[in-house]
Amino acid sequence: MPGPREAEDARDRKMKKRMKRKNESKREPETELRGKPVSVSRSEMTEIVLPAQTNPLGKLLGGQVMHLVDMAGALAAHRHSNSYVVTASVDYIDFRNPVNLGEIVNFKSQVNRVFHTSMEVGVEVYSENAMTGERKHTTTAYVTFVAIDEHTRKPKMVPPLILKTAEERRRFREAAERRKTRLALRYGTDRKRGE
Numbered sequence: 451m452p453g454p455r456e457a458e459d460a461r462d463r464k465m466k467k468r469m470k471r472k473n474e475s476k477r478e479p480e481t482e483l484r485g486k487p488v489s490v491s492r493s494e495m496t497e498i499v500l501p502a503q504t505n506p507l508g509k510l511l512g513g514q515v516m517h518l519v520d521m522a523g524a525l526a527a528h529r530h531s532n533s534y535v536v537t538a539s540v541d542y543i544d545f546r547n548p549v550n551l552g553e554i555v556n557f558k559s560q561v562n563r564v565f566h567t568s569m570e571v572g573v574e575v576y577s578e579n580a581m582t583g584e585r586k587h588t589t590t591a592y593v594t595f596v597a598i599d600e601h602t603r604k605p606k607m608v609p610p611l612i613l614k615t616a617e618e619r620r621r622f623r624e625a626a627e628r629r630k631t632r633l634a635l636r637y638g639t640d641r642k643r644g645e
């Protein structure tokens with residue numbers, strides 16, 4: 451049977467252990483997240499345009515392109531964050547050239563910049579005529595995804611991005627400008643969020 455002194459020591463040890471656990475759980479998760487290179491998120495998706503996806507002129511519907519852009523973007527965000535992600539906004543998408551019935555359409559995506567819980571993903575779309583081999587850049591889009599904790603269903607921190615090339619650094623810089631605009635639209639210019 452432990453004496454009062456031993457019992458007190460055991461209580462102290464237990465308390466110290468509990469405090470240590472508490473402090474560890476309070477630590478900012480971002481300090482524990484290791485950076486990942488852009489190449490980890492780089493994704494590619496290929497589709498062939500079928501009649502149900504086209505308008506009466508035989509061109510791929512804009513709504514279909516947007517859906518596929520969202521999917522291709524989510525792949526990159528999912529890969530970078532290893533988390534569930536939701537689409538927070540699509541702030542830029544343009545259609546430079548139509549995609550025709552029967553053509554192959556390629557979606558290329560990558561994380562351009564990580565903020566805290568959100569990431570900007572760039573998606574580029576190319577059409578390819580398999581009969582002639584001709585390829586065209588048809589669409590560019592910027593989509594922001596937020597990583598969601600699988601238990602709390604709340605936004606969670608995303609690992610930082612490691613930049614290796616001049617092109618990656620350019621995309622990273624430009625993403626900051628786009629974020630200013632999209633957050634001003636969401637929260638108003640008087641509220642600074644996450645800057």
Ligand SMILES: CC(C)(COP(=O)(O)OP(=O)(O)OC[C@H]1O[C@@H](n2cnc3c(N)ncnc32)[C@H](O)[C@@H]1OP(=O)(O)O)[C@@H](O)C(=O)NCCC(=O)NCCS
Binds near residue numbers: 539636
């Ligand atoms: C996106 C969402 C998670 C943001 O949640 P919230 O409670 O507003 O959280 P916060 O204000 O803390 O913002 C979280 C992050 O989202 C970013 N965000 C919010 N709205 C945004 C927008 N319109 N554009 C870009 N980023 C946005 C914030 O900047 C913040 O990023 P940061 O942590 O990197 O700084 C929430 O609004 C939501 O769940 N929306 C619905 C998403 C959805 O259903 N999408 C379609 C199906 S996938």
